[in-house]
Amino acid sequence: MESTFELKRDISYKTAGQFEETRFEKNHNEIFKNSTDASLIVAQEIADLIRSKQAKNKPCALGLATGSSPIKVYQELVRMHKEDSLSFANVVTFNLDEYYPMPKESNQSYHYFMHQHLFNHVDIKPENVNIPDGTVAIEDLNQFCVDYELKIKNAGGLDFQLLGIGRTGHVGFNEPGSHINSGTRIITLDHITKVDASGDFNGIANVPKRAVTMGVSTILRSKRIVLMAWGQNKASIIKRTIQGEISSEVPATFLQNHNNTTFVLDEGAASELTRLETPWLVGECIWTEQLKNKAIVWLCQKTNQSILKLTDRDYNNNGMSDLLAAGSSSYDLNINMFNVLQHTITGWPGGKPKTDDSNRPERSTPTKKRVILFSPHPDDDVISMGGTFAKLIKQGHDVHVVYQTSGNIAVTDDEALKFAEVCNDFVGDNLPGINFQSVIDTINAKTQGQMDSLEVRKLKGLIRRRESFAGVRYIGLKDENVHFLDLPFYETGLVQKKPLGSADIAIVKDIITKIQPHQVFAAGDLADPHGTHEVCLNAIFAAMKELKPEPYMNDCWLWLYRGAWHEWDIHDIDMAVPLSPDEVLTKRQAILCHQSQKDRVMFQGNDSREFWVRAEDRNKNTAKLYDDLGLAEYEAIEAFKRFEY
Structure with a gap:
């Protein structure tokens, strides 16, 4: 029999792969x-x-x-x-x-x-x-x-x-x-x-x-x-x-x-x-600072103790004795990790003015920052960082929200039909570009798997656009600071999208060039089941890489948030923004402005809860993790990771 196994070996996955098998893997x-x-x-x-x-x-x-x-x-x-x-x-x-x-x-x-x-x-x-x-x-x-x-x-x-x-x-x-x-x-x-x-x-x-x-x-x-x-x-x-x-x-x-x-x-x-998850249980580790932090958080969760209560015995009994053997005591390891986490917490996501920022996640200057919040879909902004979004506005920063796609594919036919019938009854005549009776007839005659007509897609996109305005108005953003890119890769009328193209990157570059931000927030949650988040993030990476020689980019920091699917692990968080009970409710109401995404979520993935519920639970769980580790107790926390582009 021909050895395809040898053929595979000749290809050498090892040149791009990173790890060898272990005794746990079959x-x-x-x-x-x-x-x-x-x-x-x-x-x-x-x-x-x-x-x-x-x-x-x-x-x-x-x-x-x-x-x-x-x-x-x-x-x-x-x-x-x-x-x-x-x-x-x-x-x-x-x-x-x-x-x-x-x-x-x-x-x-x-x-x-x-x-x-x-x-x-x-x-x-x-x-x-x-x-x-x-x-x-x-x-x-x-x-x-x-x-x-x-x-x-x-x-x-x-x-x-x-x-x-x-x-x-x-x-x-x-x-x-x-x-x-x-x-x-x-x-x-x-x-x-x-x-x-x-x-x-x-x-x-x-x-x-x-x-x-x-x-x-x-x-x-x-x-x-x-x-x-x-x-x-x-x-x-x-x-x-x-x-x-x-x-x-x-x-x-x-x-x-x-x-x-x-x-x-x-x-x-x-x-x-x-x-990958617990390499210290497999064999010897190269203890980078990130791996130390990950291991200590894991040890706290394993022993059900806060950071400052961990002992030498805890380290020795859980595969981490070589950390102590290197000359560190449990006290030194604990206090260092405590300080690392403590320094991620800030109520000033745009930096606190006139304050020593040496141990803060963001710079104190400039006092008023220009901020771009990129949102792949028209609700990721409020779902993922609605509380931080509101704080940035309240604290006086020039915040711009940029919706990268129309999100029209996530509007059900029933929802679009409801809007079309209301509009048809109310205005009688038609708005430019949309014949509402035609939309009603098209949806009623639509067969399973049939692509939406351009008019139907336009209506669905408008539904999500107006919901976006409602959401950000609720948290205080001016209409002129709302931008819709409608990136071409998304506009296929199908779940399957086009690959990222030069036109998409050029559109993202244009908005960055226009605003010249000090901060960019982007969705780093790649668990989105249909890949839109990944394409949108790659468009931002490509645009910022091409713009890097521009002088204003020297002062631009990129922060990644995660969406409705997963949160950053504690050891990966660089900025943790606490939310009060009132701020949690404000965020909830902003999410609920996206009515077309309620009740019957089309792209809910492996979580049947509505987006506002899962976002709220996730933020409260992050706060509880900080509390369990011995940090201050908060109602909820939104988390971010800084990315060096």
Whole structure:
């Protein structure tokens, strides 16, 4: 048998990966700084496999996945086809799964996805593309599945299988309870899987209840398997899959039985692995200041003690004796960490005027700062830092909020229909660019998976725009300091967006150049399930990098906040802004101004709570963590990390 394992080794993931396996881990895995770097390496392995097969005049059988994880791999393969003469003429593909029932032409179908991202852009023969058919009659489905397995077998088996992973631990659509010997079949989707897909279907009620999927045994017969996972929202299931026992409750753990599987992860997805989360329990550590801080916070939580109560015995009994052996006492370690955390706390996020700022997170000068608060969606500003936002305004800074996208995709059809009917009844005539009766007719006639018309998208964007004005007015911002960029990458009318482009970066550069800020706040929460936060943040990084030679950028600090998905770990926080009970209520009311995002949140991810609830709970939990560590007790705390660009 041809050694694809050796081919993988020749690619050398180690050049970009950072860590070796440990005794806790049962799957080979490589960790990369970001998903882009990792995706390029995976695409290169696939391309080398295709070419090696071509050189031997053999077909190359690829098992392919859908979802957000493989998109950058497909983009790179398309680039190599167009620029590096990579041919797909000898490639035969078999996709993992498809919703059932599902018309091929629906933009929610995996047939549509694969053609949009790969097949329409390369020279693969149409007869060599195999995707489970979501239109087969139910009485014919069993035979279809048998034939699909036979096609894979006749192709010589899968040379390479690309996988993602769901929060239930599913690979393909092999949900919890799937047997190791399962073949291609129809399966009922887990509720969590349907929740995660609900944004693509305009609500969970529209998500198909079933799917056709390759089985676990089908996947395990592949000669080479690469599973990719990106983001902190995948960290928990990745830890269970790599470090847990094999169980049908987490079907991805069956991959522990495969001798040529690699998990390719970014730092977020790998963050809960023992060697990253608590490396002092694995072996000797290089004790950087950040790692010391992380370990001490962990020790406090492990022993249920505040920082200043930790003893030598606590350190010795929990894998941290080498910190003491290096010459430090528990008292020295404790007081240093206490001071580090104490110095992150400030009620003056723009700097406190005429005050010694040597131990404060922000500068005291200039007294009045120009501030840009970038918000990827039209509510991330108040959800993530509404209290800090209000403080900056109240303390006299020139604050500008910049909404990077319209957010129109997150407005339900029912919500848009309600507004259109009210407007149609009230004004009779139509506002420029929107015929309300046309909007009503279009929404009522809309079929599942159909793209919104330009008029409908415009109305949905206006709904979110006006909600944004209401939210920031509530906390005291002037209308002239509100900016809407409507970045082009977002305006597709679909959940799937375009890649970041030069036009997006130029628009962000223009607003920074216009305001010339001393402070920039940006969303550093990359767990957003549809990637908008990541693209928006990369646009800011690229713009600020290009503007760095400008003199005013020497005085510009970049602060990253996190959104509705996760908070910064305590040891990563550089600025903690306490909120009073009244400020918490003010923030809540500002969030509630975004009425279209209440009750039926389309993109809630793995948290069914409304955004105001999860934001409030998160802020109160951060305050409790500070309190538990022995710091002052506050009602709530918003947290920020400074980023050196």
